[in-house]
Amino acid sequence: MSTEKNVVTITELTRQIKQSLETNFPRMWVEGEISNFKHHTSGHLYFTLKDEGAQLSAVMWRSRVANLTFSPEDGMKVVARGSITVYPPRGNYQIDIEQIQPVGIGELQLAFERLKKKLAAEGLFDSTYKKPIPEFPDRIGIVTSETGAALQDIRSVLSRRQPSVDVILAPVRVQGAGAAEEIAEAIEQMNRYGGIDVLIVGRGGGSLEDLWAFNEERVARAIYASKIPIVSAVGHEIDFSIADFVADLRAPTPSAAAELVVRDRMELLEDIGNLCYTMRGAIDTQMASFHERVASLLTSYSFNRPRDLVREFSQRVDEIDRSLGVSFNHIIRTAHQRYNSLRHQLQALNPKGVLKRGYSIVRKEGRIVSSASLLHFGDGAEIQFHDGTIGVQVEKGK
């Protein structure tokens, strides 16, 4: 039995432990799996970090939580940097975490967030740089693996919806080392080749690592620099890739991208049919309205006025004709009378008429002899009677 009892208070002991631990375990990195994760209403995070053999309480204060680039959750493997502290009221020790990162995918995730932030700050995602997707592309460029499901999906959608388009494939590796460079170069080559109306860049679904090439800066910059509108089609319905943010249009899958770039020909044919139908209807309506207008014109007062005028005119003509006939007859009669009277007068003056009454004309050598003194004994002369002429000779002179 000890005679000297060295008694210390709990508080004192805890204080010594606290001092000892906090001095001997300064800031360090630890690795473990998260469990019992609680996001307290105060904004602080409380959870346990554990591995196969042990566990460690952990706390992350609200001020540091703001810098987190991911959402910690139960079961997640993380590396955390912090220092050991003791919490006297509960007599336990814990790690006061300053920084925490997921292990494995965590690195990629961080890189993703960093690049996203950087490119966003540069304006690569701005909607003002988004190019419109042409409504009726003639040549569709595809940057994807020649052997992947994405190409098959795109092909089958295009075959069904709009087989009249030309498809130009730039085969690339879509995962693994060098994939990002190949994708970026293919985009640049498509631009240099020209004549491509829209570009689908993507691949089928996969793990975050599989899709990684589409989160690379090289690819993002090539998409941004492209003069050809780009539809991204990285086969992951939920998560966005960096390529999705930079692309002019994001499609959740390669099939969806194909749907987005071409109009369905059946729908188009139907549209055209409807337009023709509407056009036919419009022209029929117009024709009917013209018919109606013509019909109403035909019966209108104004239109019938000319016919009335014609009738009036013909009546007047008849009248004129009648009165003209009357005048004309009068003129004829008068003229006839004058003619007759003149004829009589003329007859009276006719020398032949005088001859008939017993006078005769004497001519000597064809000239009328108007005086006895012109004829001498022995002269020949002609005497004209009304019924003939005889030759004579003067027998006795005066």
Place this chain on the structure above:
Amino acid sequence: MAAKKTNKNLLEHSLKRLEEIVESLEQGDVPLDDAVDFYEEGIRIAKECAEKLKSTELRIKKLSKGIEGQFTLNESDEE
């Protein structure tokens, strides 16, 4: 590329024209002679579009880059 009738030329312009025609016909302020011309043009355009849309085989070509930096198109061998 020769001046072949592309989808872009044909479908985009033709559909736009067809819509214009339908619109002006529907407004009914087009003289009858013009309206008939419009209608005939519309029917012709619709036929051309339908022809174009009826081609049935999707053609896939592969873009490859030669040593000199020029581009060539090959039929895709994967069917």
